[in-house]
Every structure is written in structure tokens, then in C-alpha cells.
Amino acid sequence: xxxxxxxxxxxxxxxxxxxxxxxxxxxxxxxxxxxxxxxxxxxxxxxxxxxxxxxxxxxxxxxxxxxxxxxxxxxxxxxxxxxxxxxxxxxxxxxxxxxxxxxxxxxxxxxxxxxxxxxxxxxxxxxxxxxxxxxxxxxxxxxxxxxxxxxxxxxxxxxxxxxxxxxxxxxxxxxxxxxxxxxxxxxxxxxxxxxxxxxxxxxxxxxxxxxxxxxxxxxxxxxxxxxxxxxxxxxxxxxxxxxxxxxxxxxxxxxxxxxxxxxxxxxxxxxxxxxxxxxxxxxxxxxxxxxxxxxxxxxxxxxxxxxxxxxxxxxxxxxxxxxxxxxxxxxxxxxxxxxxxxxxxxxxxxxxxxxxxxxxxxxxxxxxxxxxxxxxxxxxxxxxxxxxxxxxxxxxxxxx
Amino acid sequence: xxxxxxxxxxxxxxxxxxxxxxxxxxxxxxxxxxxxxxxxxxxxxxxxxxxxxxxxxxxxxxxxxxxxxxxxxxxxxxxxxxxxxxxxxxxxxxxxxxxxxxxxxxxxxxxxxxxxxxxxxxxxxxxxxxxxxxxxxxxxxxxxxxxxxxxxxxxxxxxxxxxxxxxxxxxxxxxxxxxxxxxxxxxxxxxxxxxxxxxxxxxxxxxxxxxxxxxxxxxxxxxxxxxxxxxxxxxxxxxxxxxxxxxxxxxxxxxxxxxxxxxxxxxxxxxxxxxxxxxxxxxxxxxxxxxxxxxxxxxxxxxxxxxxxxxxxxxxxxxxxxxxxxxxxxxxxxxxxxxxxxxxxxxxxxxxxxxxxxxxxxxxxxxxxxxxxxxxxxxxxxxxxxxxxxxxxxxxxxxx
DNA sequence: ATGTAGGCGCTACGCCGACAA
DNA sequence: TTGTCGGCGTAGCGCCTACAT
Numbered sequence: 074x075x076x077x078x079x080x081x082x083x084x085x086x087x088x089x090x091x092x093x094x095x096x097x098x099x100x101x102x103x104x105x106x107x108x109x110x111x112x113x114x115x116x117x118x119x120x121x122x123x124x125x126x127x128x129x130x131x132x133x134x135x136x137x138x139x140x141x142x143x144x145x146x147x148x149x150x151x152x153x154x155x156x157x158x159x160x161x162x163x164x165x166x167x168x169x170x171x172x173x174x175x176x177x178x179x180x181x182x183x184x185x186x187x188x189x190x191x192x193x194x195x196x197x198x199x200x201x202x203x204x205x206x207x208x209x210x211x212x213x214x215x216x217x218x219x220x221x222x223x224x225x226x227x228x229x230x231x232x233x234x235x236x237x238x239x240x241x242x243x244x245x246x247x248x249x250x251x252x253x254x255x256x257x258x259x260x261x262x263x264x265x266x267x268x269x270x271x272x273x274x275x276x277x278x279x280x281x282x283x284x285x286x287x288x289x290x291x292x293x294x295x296x297x298x299x300x301x302x303x304x305x306x307x308x309x310x311x312x313x314x315x316x317x318x319x320x321x322x323x324x325x326x327x328x329x330x331x332x333x334x335x336x337x338x339x340x341x342x343x344x345x346x347x348x349x350x351x352x353x354x355x356x357x358x359x360x361x362x363x364x365x366x367x368x369x370x371x372x373x374x375x376x377x378x379x380x381x382x383x384x385x386x387x388x389x390x391x392x393x394x395x396x397x398x399x400x401x402x403x404x405x406x407x408x409x410x411x412x413x414x415x416x417x418x419x420x421x422x423x424x425x426x427x428x429x430x431x432x433x434x435x436x437x438x439x440x441x442x443x444x445x446x447x448x449x450x451x452x453x454x455x456x457x458x459x460x461x462x463x464x465x466x467x468x469x470x471x472x473x
Numbered sequence: 474x475x476x477x478x479x480x481x482x483x484x485x486x487x488x489x490x491x492x493x494x495x496x497x498x499x500x501x502x503x504x505x506x507x508x509x510x511x512x513x514x515x516x517x518x519x520x521x522x523x524x525x526x527x528x529x530x531x532x533x534x535x536x537x538x539x540x541x542x543x544x545x546x547x548x549x550x551x552x553x554x555x556x557x558x559x560x561x562x563x564x565x566x567x568x569x570x571x572x573x574x575x576x577x578x579x580x581x582x583x584x585x586x587x588x589x590x591x592x593x594x595x596x597x598x599x600x601x602x603x604x605x606x607x608x609x610x611x612x613x614x615x616x617x618x619x620x621x622x623x624x625x626x627x628x629x630x631x632x633x634x635x636x637x638x639x640x641x642x643x644x645x646x647x648x649x650x651x652x653x654x655x656x657x658x659x660x661x662x663x664x665x666x667x668x669x670x671x672x673x674x675x676x677x678x679x680x681x682x683x684x685x686x687x688x689x690x691x692x693x694x695x696x697x698x699x700x701x702x703x704x705x706x707x708x709x710x711x712x713x714x715x716x717x718x719x720x721x722x723x724x725x726x727x728x729x730x731x732x733x734x735x736x737x738x739x740x741x742x743x744x745x746x747x748x749x750x751x752x753x754x755x756x757x758x759x760x761x762x763x764x765x766x767x768x769x770x771x772x773x774x775x776x777x778x779x780x781x782x783x784x785x786x787x788x789x790x791x792x793x794x795x796x797x798x799x800x801x802x803x804x805x806x807x808x809x810x811x812x813x814x815x816x817x818x819x820x821x822x823x824x825x826x827x828x829x830x831x832x833x834x835x836x837x838x839x840x841x842x843x844x845x846x847x848x849x850x851x852x853x854x855x856x857x858x859x860x861x862x863x864x865x866x867x868x869x870x871x872x873x
Numbered sequence: 874a875t876g877t878a879g880g881c882g883c884t885a886c887g888c889c890g891a892c893a894a
Numbered sequence: 895t896t897g898t899c900g901g902c903g904t905a906g907c908g909c910c911t912a913c914a915t
Binding site: 170 | 565567570716722730740741742743
């Protein structure tokens, strides 16, 4: 075979089971790759599904906006309370992009409104503790050398080296989302001393087609096994030209599938691409319930959580500048992105002009004049594109 | 950058226009890559669209069969006469897989039956004359050497060498479907003498991720320019796990889009993947008309054209063993694969058990006992997986 | 006529410290 | 602490012919 990855020394052949078959890949690793803001509702809980948000994801994937001459489904409401029947975690075999498959069962119309009332707020799901994430430098991805491991990262997640050796070195074996093994030589050398991954690293870079700016992350799981994953930089927009279905048919498929499932109270299946989708479109009922019972008005101040370039999370301040339908024709009185907002900071070009009420943390009173202390930002942690996300509501009354 | 293809010498950067923008890629090259059996109806002609065939293509792409709990569209007939409003040729940017985008406008219900009557049989479309196609050997794809060009192929499509040089050599420049330039050193040397592509070849193999068994083809177009394309071996099944839409939603999208277009006489868009789809599902009306007016009965003998592994085309003999609906519940009285057939040759494992009437060439009488002379099969021409295709009807009464 | 292998030059991959930043 | 570089040894890429089929 001509390609390196097939016969390269650091590479072990994948297990024969296809991605489709393997029901459950490592959840800890999946969430680490998805990023700190992504949390999935738990199985058997009730969720609110927003067809509008789903079509937004399709539009983002196909790079085509919703066309106007697509049929309307008058019986399909803008939100649908569903039982979350199943969730499976997946990763694209080509790109390692993470996504989740969810099976939803719409509740009967008679139960839709009642279902909003009783449900606990879900526990926010947590990033792994023993993990690190580094944005790759030009040196890391060049063919000239290996990978420079941040000192604290190596000490935290790699097995300790035997420093009686000169130089201290060991072989690391890490598994990715597809359960493929990758072998690396881990050595501590140089003047001044540093941790490096040498042999095996370039094979990994080639196989995953990593570039400077992409992130690599290592986890030590509870059994002491080493896991690794990647997060690609924002710029790689992962367009899927599909060549299977036209974007129009995809949009119609989303709506018709939801409509049919709602009409017959039957199961339907969606994919959620955390790093592709502009916003979550399947959210816990309790979150939605709490949000729609919160008073919002034009002029109200709020905060919202984003995933930043350099750091994990960051809150931005803004003001509600308008309240109204995003699409008055097709989705009248929808709560999806019903708030028009302005952002305090001038670097707000990337942030949405419209958000949904459950995306924000309203600030009760405008008596605050100085910005809140910034959350700790560790250097060289994994960056990603900014995107909207829930906050978990635990910050409404914190130290301000 | 770490990957070779980015900075390799034989590679020229692609033009900035994306595939979506470029309306028309080279038709001759596209058809050469699609194979000798693929012919597209012409723009502004009338065609018959089969939703069943379309869902078959989706099933083949997603590797998931049509699920039973998908909604029925009682108003959507099993065939739909449409105006072929537009056809654009495309090739996947990652894999170079060819596909066609067609925009269809269903005729009003009142005109559906009349439209069958008057229309000429389309002229079958032709493979380029000055072209060759070679299945790559292990040596061709190994890193050890270059590409061995079959003698006749080189003499037919490459510019003539200056044999006064020792050894005779020249630089070839060929463009692929994406209009990217590839540079090769073409040399005539060795004992015995032979044509070889050396410098630049391995870059091409890497970039296209070619393996032994894949085909490469060269064309000299009417302006004397060199074009090149690839056809991947069957085994690479090009699954597109999509991660955008569930296969159920895709199937629903296909049906709902056709249904809506038929109800409103509005445009809809489909993709046809010649090498993915089990059968054509958009065919000229004249072909359909001729077929449904042909008498067929159980026991009738017929021939059908296939694309073979080693050769371009080959006809196989068979007998009709049954006539009836493929899916009596969802598509009663449909002509799609309404014939059950048996094949003469024992190697018939790969061939369909069910075909449509327009796929076959009925033989008027069973007085023939010896098989027809096999069509000429040139050695080392490009192979491909066997698939059904029209024959153009010109063989009904030929030399048997 | 063309697939494969041995021979062998030479590129560039990749391991090392030396420097900064 | 860690990104980049110059320095090198060497694996393997890739050009050649010989030989077999």
C-alpha cells in the first residue's frame, strides 16, 4: 500500500467491528472532544425538540440556507416534548468529528403541556479530571520533530517516568475514539529538560491529518488507561457536500420526519453535531420550563457562556434589544432565537445577533457597573470556536 | 504542513472556485469516469422519475434499508413524468466520485399520461474515443516505482515522443475533474523498451489515495489537452455515514420532496450517483414508453447489459421467472423491478434477482440454443462492478 | 508487452541539543 | 517553560535495469 498509515509502525489495525455496530464508545473521551459546553440530556428523560434548530444544523452542514418553497407542516409545532428513548455517541470514521444519535418519541398532544411541569434540572455533565488538551504548534505538526508535551500535562496524565534511566523514557499506548491503538515514545530530555513524544507521533499526525491550530487531548481514565482525541480548529468547516440528498430534501426530511413522528407518537432519530450546530436543539424540559417562566424584557442585561479560542469557557455580557419571531411566517410565536441581543464588547462580530431564552443568564438588576472577574484561563489549553451554550443556571446569584 | 500533497512538486493548487460554483465540469471526462453504461437524459427532455429507485440509492449510500414505519404518501405515484429542467455534473472533492444533480419539474397530473406518447428515443451518449483506462497494479501503486503505461494507450493518447533523444522523454500535464493540474515525467526506456510515468506519479497516487485495483484513465480532448480521472474499485464501498441526517429522515425527505413537488408542480432536486445506485431511476420517457408497450411473460428469454470486471460491457442471458410487485403494500402496480429473473450462468450471484422492463432486451423467440459470440474484451481495460443498464435497444435484432 | 524485484543515490524524515522568548 | 532552529544519521522514496511471465 502506498499510504504511510497502513503499514506504519505506530499504528495498530482497527478492530473489525464497524462504527455503526459499536453501540457505546468511551463517554469520557467523547465529552472531552465535544468540549466543556456540551452536555447531553439523559436517557429516559423528557426533552424539548426544536425543528428550527435542527434545520439550522442541516443548513450549517450543507452550507445552504433553508429555501422558501419548502412545504409547511401546519400541524408541527415549533417545539415538541419528547421522551429521549436512546442516545448513542459516535465519531466520524474519516474526521473523528463527534456526534450523538438520539431517538425521540413525541408525547401525545394531550400530555405536551403537562410534561413541562415536573422534572428535575439535570446534573451538568463533567469534563474528565485527569486530562489535558494542547493546541498544536507549527513545530508539533512539522515533519522536523515530535510533539512537545507541556510539563504539567505530562506529569498529570502520563505514567511516571523512571528517572534513574538516562534519558528517562517509556512507551505510551493510547486509544482513540475508534478504539485504535497509537504507540508513542515518551522521552524526557533536552537542555532544559522537557517531555517529548517522538517515534510514532508523526504517524498519528499524518493519519488524523492534523494541522497547526488543531487540538490534541489525552485522558487517563479510571482504569489508568490512556485515551486520546482531537478537536479540529474552527476554520476547517467540515462541509459535507453529501452528494446523496439535496439540501432541500434534507430540510424537508427533517420536518416531515418530526411531523410524522408527532402525528403517530412514534420514534424518530436525529443526529446532533455539537461542533457543527450553531445551537443545541434538544434540551431538557426543566431547562426550557425554567427559561420560559423567567421575565425577560427589552433592555434587560444578561450573561452568556461561550467556548473561547484559548480557554475553556468565558462569559460575555449583553443587553436584550428586541423580542420577536425569527421566522414569523413559518414559525410564528416560536421561542427559538426569539431574543435580539447586543454585546458589550466590540469583538462581538462572531457572536449571534439572536439567542433563545434558555441560552442566557438574566441579571436581576442593572446596579452592577464593573465587569465580573474573569474565570481562570490556563495558558495553552484547547481552544475552539465560540458557540452558544447553557450555563447550568448555577450562576444566577453568584458572587457579583 | 505535514502532508505531502500540500507542497509536493507535481501538484498545482486548485482554482479558488469551489465545486458548487463551477457549473460545468468536463462532460467527456465525467462520462469516462462514470463508465460506459451511464447515459444522462438531455436537458429540457421529459423523463420518468421513480421514487422507489431513488430510495434504493439512499439505502445503498447509507447502508440502511427502508424502514417500515416510514409514512406513506398515497398521492405520490410510483412514477412521475417530469421535465428535466437542469443537469449539472459534479465530483466529490474528497473522493472524486462522480454524480449528477438533476432538477425536475413534475408535469401536471392532466398531462402525465399524454406525455408518454410523443418523444424520440435519445441518442445514447458516447465514451471518448482517444482515451485509455488501466487498472492499477501493485507495482503502480507501490512507492518503489512509477506507473507502467500500456504501449497502445501511450501511443493513442499521449503526445508523440521525440525518439531522437536518448532516452525519449517529455513532461505531461493533465487536468482532473476539479481542473487541478498534475505533472508527470513521461519516459520511454528499459529493456525491453516501455512507456513509464515517473516523477509526479507518486504524488498523484498519494493525493487521490489510489490502491491496486483502482483504475486511472487518460483522455485527449478535442483541443489536444490531456485529462485524467479515476474509478475506484468496487470494494471501496464509499459509505457516507453522513452524521447529518438519519437514514430514516433521508428516506422520508426523498418521498416528501417528490410528493410536494408533484402536488405543487414545482421544481425538486435530486442527486444521481452512477456508481453507487443499483439502477437508474430517472429515465427518458421514450425508453419507458417503449418498454411498457413490449409484451413480457413468464418464461420469456432476454439479454441484459452489464459492466464487467475486466472489460467495458457484456451481455448476460436470462429468463423471466415471475412478474409482480416488488413492494405490494407501499408501491402496488409499480413497474420498478416488476420482473423476477433467473440467469443462465452460474456466476450469477452478483446479478439482481429483480429487474425493470426497460433494463432488458427481450428475445423474440426461444429458437436460439447456442450463446451469442462474446463481445470483444480487451485486456487490462478498466474493470468495475457489474450493474444493470439500458442497452439502447439497437441490439434486439442483431446477428444472432 | 508488462509486472516485479534488486541495486543504489539522495531526499527528507525525524532524533538530538542549542538557543531564545 | 517551550517554540523553533541547525546539526546530523538513516529509512525509504524513487530512478534505473534485469528478469520472468
